[in-house]
Amino acid sequence: MKRHTIEPRPGWQRIVEEQGVVYPLTRYPDDSLRPYWDESAYYSFTLPEVEALEDVVEELHAMCLAAADHIVARDRFADLGITDRALADAVGESWRRRRELPSLYGRFDLRYDGAGGPAKMLEYNADTPTSLVEAASAQWFWMEDRFPGADQWNSLHERLVEAWKRQAPLLPPGPLHFVHSELDELGEDLMTVAYLRETAEQAGLYTEALSVEAIGWDSIAGRFVDDKLRFIRGCFKLYPWEWLTTDEFGPHVLETLDNGGGTGSTCWIEPAWKMLLSNKALLAVLWELYPDHPNLLPAYLDGPRELAAAGPGYVSKPLLGREGDGVLLHGPGGHPAVRDEPCCYQELAALPEFDGNRVVLGAWVVEDKAAGLGIRESSGLITDEYARFLPHVIR
Template sequence: MTPTSQGKATVFGTLLGVAEGNVCSYSSDYDTADDKEYPNRSSYRSYYDGIYMGYKWQCVEFARRWLYINKGYIFNDVTMAYEIFNLRDVREIHSNQNLPLNAFRNGSLRHPEPGAMIIWDEGGDFENTGHVAIVSEVLPHAIRIVEQNMDFVPWKDHRNFSREIAYKIGEQGDFWLHCSPKEGHILGWMLQTEDDLHSEGTPEINSQLYNVHLAEHTTNTDASRPWLNIANEDEAAYVEMMKGHWLTSVKEDFNQYYTVSQSAEALLETATDELHGMFMHATDYVLQHPELLESFGFPEAIIPRIRQSWDKRVNQLITSRFDFALSDAGLKVYEYNCDSASCYMEVGKIQGKWAKHLNIKRGHDAGKSLFSDLVSAWKKSDVKGKVHVLQDSDPEEDYHALFMQDAIQSAGLECERVVGLSSLKWNADGIIVDSQGDPIRWIWKTWAWETALEQLRHEIVDSPDESFINHPNVREGKTPKLADVLLHKDIMVYEPMWTLIPSNKAILPVLWTLFPNHPWLLETSLQLSDELKQKGFVSKPIVGRCGANIQLVDENNQTLAEKGGNFGERDYVYQQLWPLPKIGKYYVQLCTFTVAGNYAGSGVRVDPSMIIGKDSDCMALRVLEDDVFEISQRQS
């Protein structure tokens, strides 16, 4: 927006006024934002009480924040403000219950009231975006509103509202808000009420926008021509693992990629941010109910350390990954890989370089901001010295660790990669040091925490015995075990130990209990119920990696797919069957990546079987404008 005659425009983030509930409105003049304070898109995200509100300081962010503070509920995040008029519920944060939200057209017999949202269509000053404001007061001939991103000047005379809008009431009681030509068209207002008299109906949603499409790029580019820079260590390691400059292991797929619509990307972003909050809520709930922890299978001696990690390091998550099924049938989350997830380099670097190599201009790279977001997260971390990236001797972990090392070093931190543990030693003071004799203090690891717990299970004969944890068998000059390193009291590990809980499949039944029938969740139980048998189910170990020991069974008790592995002796959960969509010759899983708990990009993993595993390929994912996506859908 632009400044008005009320006063002089202010710089980004300046307080403009304070509304009911002490809700502040800030200047959103992006041209004046400090690049050092706001270096990337992630730095513009606004949170209140740990809940994502929107982008600073847009109108949608203000509306969500005002409703949360004054009413205790928020509406789902939207790409454009005018899309709010199509929403039909809000979520009460305390109870996690959905409450009805009704839309009333300008001219409705149902009049606006304090707390209502006024919604502008796209056009005028609100071209492409629309606008939203909150009604603070209804006067005899005007309403007063509070808002953000209308202009960049302070509210006049320090009043608690931004401006007034005149209205008239027709002979039938129809209520009409004045529409300024400069601002365009007011669609109407939204009220949280169960009374839908005079309201608009539920809008039709084009569910086809949530399908994933297979595309093929026609090009004369020689597929065998090198396109990854082997002078960069991470790219050289990737080329070595792939045995060439390939995006996937199937050479015939080189020109193929997948597309999603902009609406689908917005849904993935919203779901990722909100599901992260739900998993965090469930983690806290589990720690408050010790009886639930029994189903997670942790050694008893480690539980106090997990609690300590949650209490002190809840906000120190660097990155994680959600696994989704997405189609016109809806979006469902399978699990949250909150500890030692993979595929970052494929999504954050390789798919973008592949598109440049083929000169693909169609759409945009779904992982384009992942690397810069990782750099930003490391800059904001509490690291005060050298970071050691610990990995096993594995070709995939080589480039994965090197990619993260690059992000850490780009954040201005010293970083050293450690392959295996043989170069680490105990010194005379009981400190673990690297090959140069530098103490190990800060770690990012590709190893799973569960690997260290397995060592504990073998070391601790009597489960309450904490001697191994608190008094490890230190021998100067000897190589420590993984558990010695990760559980050392003076070593800070990323991702923190508390990520053991949301990464464990035993969290899934807890989520279903806390958020029953949530549209993004699948019914999950620790016991195989008759209801799940009737729907079809997936059995999966509470701790497992790469699709190991998973079995898919349909409603007729027929096994659709299964995979062996090393986790067969662990306890299982049973999740409602929701197969991945098969697109072309592959089943396709959408993966979204978080950085500091926030959405940072998307990618796809594919497999000819119904189970995504260690050897499943990553393929490129591009995002198309909705209208372009619809055209391509009709042509396919």
């Protein structure tokens, strides 16, 4: 794994905007605009590196599914902050019937430096992962422009189309609605949903676009409807389950949830069981089930334990959140800092530094297979909303 500087293409901003990355710039606190899509540099990997990372990702995914099964079997929903019994039952039933429910994709965040050590799992976003358009599309076209004939760890588009084809029999009749929130000011959620909708249509599915805010409730029929008053039978939502179930119409979501077996009236994608994987408590359950696994970091729910006394320190992460929100770094020594809110305490694995930039790998999974890579760089130790996306090639 190496970082290389390169001259950006003339008109790069217009190019990537036309390819769906309509958010190529990030506004910083000083009101300056700086590239989010950053092609002033790129990363290269060897094929053996990529093949080894693919094996790691698929093993981690299998371990996460085993951890989800453990959580349901042992009724450990409270460890995930799921204390509502109706919600816990719905998630458990969703897990037990998971083979009857469509489920599409997720993204692992990994610490990896290419220096010979194992990749380490930082977290798994298996419910509402973004940075998909730039990973699947824009960086592929960048490679074709800059390195014709090269290769890339990127089979995302093909795998997504094939996944929709395979899972089409699991979908209810009628249009498959694709929804995102109107509160998305950057357009990232909008374009992620638009891209996924395009892959579904290429798979032969009939789709409709809708905002979450435009979903209606037919109190007479007891069903969700779209802006044309059609029943919403199938819905891909780029909207976290923890919001969906606590919004004003949250009780109706559980009442009408299609969990397979012919029950319920709305099938949501991702399914409710993805709440088990997108929760940071998963990290602690994994360490409990697979202690000392080379691709895991020590993690606990009741406090930092031995992580506070020595070693590199630790990170405290709220169980739910994105873009590094609420993540705190703690150095070794001193009194263990146990936060009031439920958190996961994970050993600090400082992100590797390349030319003064901190890098994290976003490794994509489609269904159960590793499918591609997206790379983000940040100036600090936490990958936050100011991180930049850089393309890659396989040498």
